Every structure is written in C-alpha cells, then in structure tokens.
Amino acid sequence: MGLAGSFFADRFGIFERDLQRYLNEAMSAGGEYADLYFEFLSTASISVDEGIIKSATEGVTLGVGVRVIAGERTGYAYSDDLSPERILKAARVAALIARGPASVVKSGFEDARPHNLYPMLRAPHEMGLAERVDLVRRADHSARAYDPRVFQVQATYADSLRHVLIATSEGRLSFDRQPMARMSVTALARRDGGAPQSGHSGGGGRVALDFFLNQKTPEHFAREAARQAIVQLDAVEAPAGEMTVVLGPGWPGILLHEAVGHGLEADFNRKGVSAFSGRVGQQVASPLCTVIDDGTIGNRRGSLNVDDEGMPTQHNVLIEKGILRGYLQDQLSSRLMHSQSTGSGRRESYQQIPMPRMTNTFMLAGESDPEEIIRSVPKGIYCTTFGGGQVDITSGNFVFAASESYLIEDGKLTRPLRGATLVGNGPEALKYVSMVGCDLELDEGIGVCSKEGQHVPVGVGIPTLKIDKMTVGGTAP
C-alpha cells in the first residue's frame, strides 16, 4: 500500500515528495534523524446523568509534529495548519537543535509492514447517534434496576478515530487508522438516610460499537458499577501494616505497570535514574514471574499496529522467570544505548515528543488454582478492583489504590473493606510473589497511563497472585 489513496493524501493532498521536502528542511542544519507525525483525531462522547441525556460532544483536531534528533538533543515543533508554509516553518524551528551542514535524507520511502490488529468496516465514530444514545440509556436503566439502593448513575460512551501518517528521514513510512471506544459507568448507592458509596466500571478497546452490543454490553458495566457501590455499603476499615496480599485477575495487573513497567522504560535507564538501571540479567522478581509488554494483541486498548514513531509494535519480554531481560525502547534511547526500538515510542498527540511507554503489560499464567491461593492465606487481604497508581521510578517506591477488597481470615473471604492504597518497592515487591494462578485475565480496557503530562491508553493483566508481604494503607490497627 502506498501513500496514494491514504487518508492524508486524499484529504490534504500530502504526497511523498512533500514529505521528502519537509524532512530535508528538518535536517537542513544536520542531525541524525528526523520524523514527521501527522494526526487527525475525531472524538465523540455522550453521557446520561440523573436519568437524562445531559451532554453530547464531538470534535476534531488536526496537526503535524516535526522532530529532529542530534545526539542526545531533540528539537520539536508543531503546527495545527497543514499548509506547506507552516509545516516548513515548523521544520525550520525543529532544525535549530542541530548546528552544522545539512544531513542527507534517504530518498524514497518504504512502507513499514504493520500488523492489522483492529480491522473493522465501520469505525465506532461512523455509527448513528441513536445507537449511542441507546447504549447509555441501557446502562442507566440497568444500574438502577440492579438494586433499589442505587440512587445516582452516570454513564458515558466515548469513541474516537485517529488517522496518523509517520515519515522518517530513514525512509520509513507508516500510516494507521486507530479506533477506540469506551463505556464507563459510575453508580452511587445508599441505605435509607445513610452515607452514600460509589462504584465504577468501564471498558472497551480498539473496537467498533457492536462490541458493546455483542460482547461487553452496557448492562455488564452497569451491573458491575452498581454491585461495587452496594458491596461498599457494608465495608469496614481496611487494615494497616504489612501483610499477605492476594490480587484478583485482570485489572489488579496495574501492580506490574507501577512496580516494574515504568522503571523499565529506556529513557530512565539510559539516564541511570531508575531503580532498575543496570540490572538486566539480575533477579528482580520471584522465578514464578514472567512479565510481558505486548502491543500486538488484537483489539486491545493498549495495542497499536505501529507505534507513534512508525515502528511495528512487538511482544516484549521484560522479566523472564524473575530475571530482568530488557527495557522498553524508543528511537532516541535505542540509538543512544546501541539497542533496537521495541516499538514502544508513544505520544499523546502531535504536540508532544514521543517517549518509551508501555502498551499491554501482563504476567503469564502460573499453575495454582485461584481458590487454593485464597485458602492458603491465614490472614491478609484480597483485592479485585483498583483505582489508580503511581511510582517514583528513582527510589522504585510505588503505590496503587484498591477500591474493592476483602479481608481474608483463615483462608476465607470475610468482610469487604473500604478503599486503601498499597505501597511497595519495584525491584523488591515481586520477589515476594509465592503463588501465581492459572487464570490470566486482561483488564476490560479502561487504563490511561500518564507520564510527564502525556496520557496514553494502556492495558494490564495478571492471573491471581499471592504476594507474601506488602504494606496496606488502611486505618484499622
């Protein structure tokens, strides 16, 4: 497939000779590498709140980012106008980072051979408005019908379609059409005159609207949000201190994202500021743990045919049987570390410089029966739903916030607990993993990862895990 017939050629008249000209301008003062990232993003969202369709929004943004790399230096400029004059101006500004004679840009482009991870005839965005209205109304009805104690429901359906075109001075040309759709539901419940409690649920991926008709229905997310709010009505204070923690399958995989994922991004390791710096080949987790970052899983929220530097995404082994195997690389860090890009260069939009990021991060299944894992714990907590998390990559300390968890007493789940954060240290925490379940699940498709102010969609997953020692931040002694 050539550029002719692609979105940017058709709609904005951008052809290979134009790309060549912009890249030549970007390299006019030298530098080793330059790239162009064209982005057209259309978004739509609709919400039901207090039983009525309260808001509906659509929008479009368009722009191009020009980057020049010279050694460790990056020059960047962007334009929200695709006229040749404005793009050339941005290229000249980005070129200021280098100081020397012009570098040679490879002439002619080769199409990168991308995966085809999210083929679909109709993007979610192209579906009718009435179908979207129906989705959020169904969620509202279903959450309310779940239990009479549910008194507030907000449900949102949001989708987007992003067209990108990426051209590099090394002659790599990629384009992609990246759909995304997501439903989210929040429910509040209370007993007569009692204090309210909330529950949240959501999911989606690089899917079309029919995913919500046939696979994960609005009722699925609505009941889950309502169920969580109802469970919380009986929750007691979470304990405080070090104890055994069992994580349920799926979304609790946010543990991996915080405890190891960020610390393995190559930029931090190139600079020697990560707690994992210089530790490739060392044991950083129990031998039961194999951790993967894989951007090639069909229709997942964190998946991409090509990363935001035009490289095909990959299945990357981060930790193999407890041993640290490698880092997540982008163009800049892999050049400076004499390594290869792992297809991990991502950015939020054309206005930002790409950096190494995760895609879908998960742990391979083990052999333990999940019920047996819970039975093996005399006293501890079992966490099934989380809010967010955060990590200090330098010290390695990370935090993630359990929003649904249960006390384990004598191998049985006894009482639901109120929200509490869990804290640990990245290179140490996974050494205490003593059982890994056979029930690997990926999350429902709701994760957003934030790094240096840039937000990108990601996925996580784990099987049921037993961690012998972790600090739980509740209030009960």
Next chain:
Amino acid sequence: MSELEQIASDAVKLATSRGATDAECTLSEGEEFSAGVRMREIENLTQAGSRGAGIRVLVGKCSGSSYTSDLSRAGIESMVRSALELAKITTEDPFAGMPEEFGKVETDLRLYDGAIAQMESEWKIAQAREAEQAALAADPRIQNSEGAGFTSYLGTRVLANSRGFLGSYRTSSCGLSVTPVAKSNGSMERDYWYSSARAARGLESAESVGKRAAERALRRLNPRKIATQKAPVIFEPRTARALLGDVFGAVNGSAIYRQASFLAGKLGERVASGLLTVIDDATMPGLFGTSPFDDEGVVSRRTTVIERGVLKNYLLNTYSARKLGMKSTGNASRGLSGNAGVGPGNFYIEKGFLAPEKMIGEVRAGLYVTELIGTAANAVTGDYSSGAAGLWIDGGELAYPVSEITIAGNLKRMLMDVVEIGADLDFRGSIAAPSLLIREMTISGH
C-alpha cells in the same frame, strides 16, 4: 474587535441563525516554549503555537457541544452544524441554560507580562542550565539529574455568547524546574523544586531553585521504613496543597447536587477546625487562578468557602447553582469541549502565624510529609489513603527520612483535626496552602 473575537462572535451568530436559542463560543490561542537541559547539555527544545474553538448551543432546553482546531470558515461551520445536530439527541433539561448575569472585573488583573514575550530563547535555556548546575554543585552526592526545564506560555482566551457577552484576555506564564538525583550508600532518591509565575520578575532565581531541589533530594537519602502507628502529621505547603485539592473535590457544586460529596447538605455546619478558613478568590492580581470572568462569562469574585471551621459556600457554575437553588459563584470551568464543569479560582487556606520550624517543634513524634504519591481520596465518603515519603519528627526536630509508607484517615476527621496552620502560604498554582498539622493519622509501615 480582534480576529479571534470576530471568529467567536460570528460562530455564535451562525448558531443562532441556524436555530440555536442560545450559544456560547470559547476560543483559545497559545504559544509555548519549552527547553530541557540535562547534565549541562540541551536535551530538548519545543516551540509552537496552536488554536482551538469550542461551542455549546441550546435549542430550547436541549444542549449540544463541539470543538475544532480548524478556525477557518469551513471549520467553524462544521463545528456549529455538529453541535446543533447533537442538541437533537440530548434530553430537555429544565436546569440547562445561560447564566442570568454576565460581567468582567474591570481592574487590571496583571495576567499578562510583555516581558515574557521578549525573553530570548538563549536566556531561557541558560536559566535551566544554571538551575541544574546549582543542584549538581550543591553536594558530591548529587552526580546525576533528570534535568531542568524552562517553559513559557503566552495565551489568549475569548468568550462570546448570544446574550451579548464578549470578553477576552491574554495570559502569560513562565516556569523553571529541576529534578536532581542524589545517591549514597546504595540509596538513590530524586526530588524536584520549581518556580512559576505570570510575570517574569515573579520567578525565583535559578540558583535558589537548584539549591532547594538539591536539599530536598539529599534529605531523602537512606530512608527508613517505620512501624505502623497512629501519629501527628505535618503536611508541608507542597503536600498541603495536594490535600486541599482533594477538599476542592468535596465543595465542587457538581458533586454536591449529585450528593457525591461528604460535604453535601452541610452548609452552615461546623465541618473543620475553628482555625481553618478556606477562600476561593479569582480576583487576586497576577495569580494562576485569576481571570476577569469565568468560562460562562460570570464575573470573577471572592467566595468564603469555610470560615473558622463553618462551611459557608459551595463553589458553583450556573448549572450546579440552579440544581441547588443557589447562585453561581463564578466558578464555571471548561476546556474547548463539553459542558462547563466547576473549577477553582485561587483556592487557598488562610495562613496562620507559626513558622514551620515552630510547628515541627510542637511535635514529639510524628511525620513531616514532603511527598504524596498515588493518593486515593474519595470525595463521596471522605476516605483518604495515600503513599507518602517525608521525614520523621523526633523530639520536635526533623530526625531521619522515611519512605514506602502510607498515611490514611478520613477527610471529615482530618479537617476537624487541623491543630496548627503555618504562616508559609505561597501561590505556585491555583490551589495553595500553608503547612498544616493534623492531630493524628494512621501511618502504615512494617
């Protein structure tokens, strides 16, 4: 009329001519500069500008909204068409609509400083270099850095509506930050310090920013993990500000009318220590939360939220005010897309009298929190739990660093338990707080 004001007014006219009962259009234009320096070398340089428009239309009591980065005639037309189309699928909402009154603060709010537009790139890069150098030179244990950055921003905001309101203002800001990495005896810690201001002369010197960052990173080295216990906790201004941000979530009118806040229904009641007064004031000249009018064209003002412990007012936009049978406090906040939410002006805790050292001196054994990570604050219940790092206070003095701990409590109780307030209030963003001493929280360690 400026070009942007003309575009906004035309968009509103177009919407009403195509059937909107009311319309409001917001435009923003900005130019950003950012330079990063690491280990004394330039690491990255970004310069660019962008524009965008957003419109909200009402057709009777139904609303629709849309946005675009294309301000051409065709782009605006397409945006208007899309918003009108969406208004057909939303439900009639008796509370939807424009504010009853509009206005602007007419005095000079000092939001724009031409000196920032005049700054040379070379000078800005040199500032970042100097700040990092000051941190690297501070101590031999600082041999590495995540870098230093200088950013500047020049922006214009325009709002026009079908009730005849047309307002615009320019803003400027600049900021300098540095993140040194300290290393000693197998321990590696980083911390950061920054300065930001709307006017060039408001920026702290590069040297002081660098030194402060170095001190903060150094004092975290070789932390201990402490035993689980209940103890007094002091939040320094940087962490107190984050805590106040969580309180904002509970006085936000959108949470109040949904009863999704532990402060819903508590107006006039005692909700905090008698020492605590919380103000929202969008009219303080030169600050980050200041603007002549809010994002619906309601005049900016000062609102007392908590007065000596008593909850006096919620912060409201027009919609949440109508839902509650109250009046907007001028706190409407929106980006380009969607309906207006509620945002802070300058939301702050009035300062007390004590120097922070005096507050520390009053604590026999407790925690001085310098960093919060992964905070879970539930505005519905007030439940609060957060990862933390800081210094342990022993006998009234900062004794040693602690990390890999959590602090937990409930915001309801924490507000009541504020026993001392520092004199060290300064405004580095739209939310600001002085040091706070809280009588007791649960600290979870080993």
